[in-house]
Amino acid sequence: xxxxxxxxxxxxxxxxxxxxxxxxxxxxxxxxxxxxxxxxxxxxxxxxxxxxxxxxxxxxxxxxxxxxxxxxxxxxxxxxxxxxxxxxxxxxxxxxxxxxxxxxxxxxxxxxxxxxxxxxxxxxxxxxxxxxxxxxxxxxxxxxxxxxxxxxxxxxxxxxxxxxxxxxxxxxxxxxxxxxxxxxxxxxxxxxxxxxxxxxxxxxxxxxxxxxxxxxxxxxxxxxxxxxxxxxxxxxxxxxxxxxxxxxxxxxxxxxxxxxxxxxxxxxxxxxxxxxxxxxxxxxxxxxxxxxxxxxxxxxxxxxxxxxxxxxxxxxxxxxxxxxxxxxxxxxxxxxxxxxxxxxxxxxxxxxxxxxxxxxxxxxxxxxxxxxxxxxxxxxxxxxxxxxxxxxxxxxxxxxxxxxxxxxxxxxxxxxxxxxxxxxxxxxxxxxxxxxxxxxxxxxxxxxxxxxxxxxxxxxxxxxxxxxxxxxxxxxxxxxxxxxxxxxxxxxxxxxx
Numbered sequence: 177x178x179x180x181x182x183x184x185x186x187x188x189x190x191x192x193x194x195x196x197x198x199x200x201x202x203x204x205x206x207x208x209x210x211x212x213x214x215x216x217x218x219x220x221x222x223x224x225x226x227x228x229x230x231x232x233x234x235x236x237x238x239x240x241x242x243x244x245x246x247x248x249x250x251x252x253x254x255x256x257x258x259x260x261x262x263x264x265x266x267x268x269x270x271x272x273x274x275x276x277x278x279x280x281x282x283x284x285x286x287x288x289x290x291x292x293x294x295x296x297x298x299x300x301x302x303x304x305x306x307x308x309x310x311x312x313x314x315x316x317x318x319x320x321x322x323x324x325x326x327x328x329x330x331x332x333x334x335x336x337x338x339x340x341x342x343x344x345x346x347x348x349x350x351x352x353x354x355x356x357x358x359x360x361x362x363x364x365x366x367x368x369x370x371x372x373x374x375x376x377x378x379x380x381x382x383x384x385x386x387x388x389x390x391x392x393x394x395x396x397x398x399x400x401x402x403x404x405x406x407x408x409x410x411x412x413x414x415x416x417x418x419x420x421x422x423x424x425x426x427x428x429x430x431x432x433x434x435x436x437x438x439x440x441x442x443x444x445x446x447x448x449x450x451x452x453x454x455x456x457x458x459x460x461x462x463x464x465x466x467x468x469x470x471x472x473x474x475x476x477x478x479x480x481x482x483x484x485x486x487x488x489x490x491x492x493x494x495x496x497x498x499x500x501x502x503x504x505x506x507x508x509x510x511x512x513x514x515x516x517x518x519x520x521x522x523x524x525x526x527x528x529x530x531x532x533x534x535x536x537x538x539x540x541x542x543x544x545x546x547x548x549x550x551x552x553x554x555x556x557x558x559x560x561x562x563x564x565x566x567x568x569x570x571x572x573x574x575x576x577x578x579x580x581x582x583x584x585x586x587x588x589x590x591x592x593x594x595x596x597x598x599x600x601x602x603x604x605x606x607x608x609x610x611x612x613x614x615x616x617x618x619x620x621x622x623x624x625x626x627x628x629x630x631x632x633x634x635x636x637x638x639x640x641x642x643x644x645x646x647x648x649x650x651x652x653x654x655x656x657x658x659x660x661x662x663x664x665x666x667x668x669x670x671x672x673x
Contacts, residue, residue, distance in 0.1 A: 276583045277361075277639040277647065287353055289372065292365035294650045296427075297373035297417070298350050305380045305404060306347060309388065323348070323355045329634070333384070339471045339557040340383035342449065342645065343429040345632045347379045349642050352635055360635040363646040370417045374653050375447070376426045380408055383432035390434070405439040412443065421660050424465075427649060431469060433553045447652060449645065452577050454553035463577065464655065467648050470579040470630045470641055471557035475537030477564040477631065480624045484541060484566075486613045493518075493608060494543035494567065496526035496536050497558060498551065507572065508549050510599045518605065523547075540565035544616060545591065545608050547572065560630050563589075566623045568616060570608065572598045580629065580644050582651065589622040 289295050300319045303312065307321055312330040314321065321330055332344045352358040353365045367373050382405075389400035398406075412418045418426065426446040430436040433455045436443070444460040449467045499512050515523045522539055526532050540546050546562035550573035562569040570591045578586055586592075591608070598604050628637070629644050636642035 276580075277643060287360070287362035287365050289365060289367060291362045292353075293362070294364040294646050294653070295367045295372055295374045296350055296364050296377050297367055297370040297375075298347075298377040298379055299411075299415075301379055301408075301411070305408065306343075307381075309381050309384050320351055323351055323358065326634075333388070336474070337384065337387050338474055340387070340431040340435070340451070341472050342431055342469050342632065342641070343379075343381045343383060345472075345634060345636070345642050346377070346429060346449075346645065347381075348634045349636045349646075350377060350379075358635050361638045361643045363643050363650070373425075375649060375656075376417055378408070378412065378426055378428045378446070380404070380428065382428070382430045382435040386432050386435040386437075402438050405436060409439050409442050424656055424660055429469075431471075447649070447656065452553055452555040452575075454555070454575065465652065465659075467645060467652065468577045468579045468581075469645050469648075471555070471560050472632045472641075473557060473560040473564045473630065474533050475540065475561045475565060476534075477627065478541050478566055480566075483620070483624060486544065486616050486620070489542055489544045489567075490520070491522050491539065491543040492520040493522070493545050493547060493570070493605070494539050495523045495547040495549065496532075496539060497556075498527075499525050507595050507599060508551065511547070511549060511572070511604075514599065514601060515605070521605075536561065537565060540567040543567050545570050549573065550575070550595070563623060563630055564627055566620055566627070568619045568623065570604075580648055582648075584626065584629065589619045589626065 302308070303314060303319060307314075307330050310330040310332065312321055321328065323329060329348070332338065332341045349360065350364060350366045352360055370376060385401045385404055389404075390402075392399055412423065412426070423443060423445040424447075426443075427449065428436070428443060428446045429449040430440065431449060431451050433451060436448075440448075440456070440460055447465050447467065448461055449469050450456070450461060451471060452468065453461050453463075453466075493515065495511075495515075497508075499508050512523055515521045522543065526536060540562055543565075544567070546558070546565070546567040546569055548556065548559040548562060548569050548571045554573045554575040554577070559569050559571065568589065568591060570593060571586075572593050572595055574595050578584075591611075593604060593607065628639055629641065631637070631640045632642060633640060
C-alpha cells in the first residue's frame with residue numbers, strides 16, 4: 177500500500193497541475209480580449225470563428241460585419257465580427273468575398289506608389305492621339321493640358337460620343353495623380369519609370385477617333401482614324417516596353433465596338449477596355465485578359481431622395497430606341513409587335529437627338545422596369561441609363577458581358593430573361609406583373625446603392641466608374657504576370673542553344 181507521505185505528494189501534484197491549467201485558460205481568455213497588443217495573429221481568430229467556437233470582440237472598437245463562407249457547395253455563410261479602429265474606413269465586400277473599392281475609401285490629396293493599388297506608366301503620346309482630337313493645342317513641346325485649372329480642361333463632345341468617353345476619364349485621372357491639390361482616390365498612380373509599373377497605359381482616344389474621324393474627307397486616301405491606328409502600331413511595336421512582354425502588360429481603351437478595327441489584330445496581346453466582345457474574335461478579346469467597362473449614361477442621374485417609388489411609377493415596362501436592328505438585335509422587332517399595344521407598356525422608336533435624352537430619362541424615371549434588349553451588339557448604354565433612373569433593368573441579351581461582375585451581383589437589381597423565353601407570347605409581361613411590390617422595392621433600393629459605381633466624373637470619387645475600372649485592372653494584373661511567367665519557363669535554356 178502507498179504510504180501517507182506518498183499520497184500527500186500525489187494530491188499536491190494534482191492540485192498544482194489543476195491550478196496551472198486554470199491559469200493557462202485564464203491567460204488565453206485575456207489574450208483573446210486584449211487590444212492592439214494582442215499576440216494572437218488574425219488568421220488564428222479567423223480559424224476560431226470559422227469553427228464556430230468563439231466570437232472575437234475588442235473593447236472601444238467599431239465592429240464591421242463580414243461574411244466568411246464555409247468550404248461547401250451550399251451558399252450558407254457565417255457572420256463574424258472583424259475589428260476596425262476608430263476613424264478607419266471599412267472596405268466593402270462583394271457577395272463573392274472580393275474587396276471592392278479597397279484602396280479608395282478615403283480621398284487624399286497626395287498619393288504615393290506605396291499607397292496606390294496600381295502603378296501605371298503612361299506613354300507621352302503626341303496630342304493628336306488624345307486631347308488634340310478635342311481641338312486642344314498646347315504650347316511647343318507641351319503634351320498634356322494643365323489640370324491645375326479645372327475650367328481650362330478640354331471638354332469631351334456630348335451626345336452619343338459621351339457613352340464611350342472612358343478613355344478621356346481614365347487619362348484625366350492618371351494625369352491628376354501627379355497634379356497638386358487634386359483630391360481623388362488612390363487606386364492608380366502614374367509612375368515615370370516603366371520598370372516600376374504594374375501596367376502600361378496607352379492614351380489613345382480610340383472611340384472619339386472612330387466617331388469623329390473614320391470617314392474620308394476631301395482628297396484623303398486614308399481616314400485620320402486609320403492613320404492614327406497605323407501610327408500607334410508602329411510606335412508600340414518598336415518600344416522596349418512592348419517588346420519586353422509582347423504587349424501583355426499594356427492597357428488600351430477601345431470601348432466603341434468599331435474602334436481600333438485596323439489595329440486590334442496587331443495589338444491583340446494587350447489588355448483591352450471594352451463594352452462587350454460582340455465584334456471581336458475570342459483570340460483577340462476575352463474575359464481572361466480584358467476589362468468590361470460601363471457605358472457613360474446619357475440621361476440625368478435621379479437623386480435618391482427624388483426617386484419615385486413603386487406606386488408612383490405608372491408605366492410597367494419602358495423601351496425607347498432603335499427597333500429595327502441587325503444580327504442579334506432582330507429580337508427588338510419581335511418584342512415590339514408583342515408589346516406595343518399593351519396599355520401599361522411604352523415601347524417606341526426614339527433617339528437622343530433634340531430632346532430625346534430628356535424624354536427617355538423622364539420615361540425611365542416613371543417606369544418600374546426598363547428593357548435592355550440586344551441590338552447590333554450585346555450591350556448598350558440603355559442599361560446604365562436605367563440604373564441611374566432607378567428603373568429595374570430587364571436584360572434580354574444572351575451574350576452580354578457586364579462590368580465588374582466578379583464583385584457585383586447583378587441579379588440583386590436586374591431581371592435576366594433568355595431571348596427564347598422573351599419572345600413567347602405573354603411570357604415577359606406575366607413574369608414582370610408577377611413581381612410584387614416588396615420584391616421590386618428591394619431591387620430599387622439596391623439600384624440607389626450601386627449607382628455610384630457607374631458614374632464617370634473628374635476628379636474621380638471613391639467607388640465611381642473610374643475607380644472601379646482601375647480596381648478591375650488591378651485584379652487582372654496577377655493573371656497577366658502568371659501568363660508571362662509561364663511563357664518564360666524555357667526562355668533561358670532556349671537562349672543557350
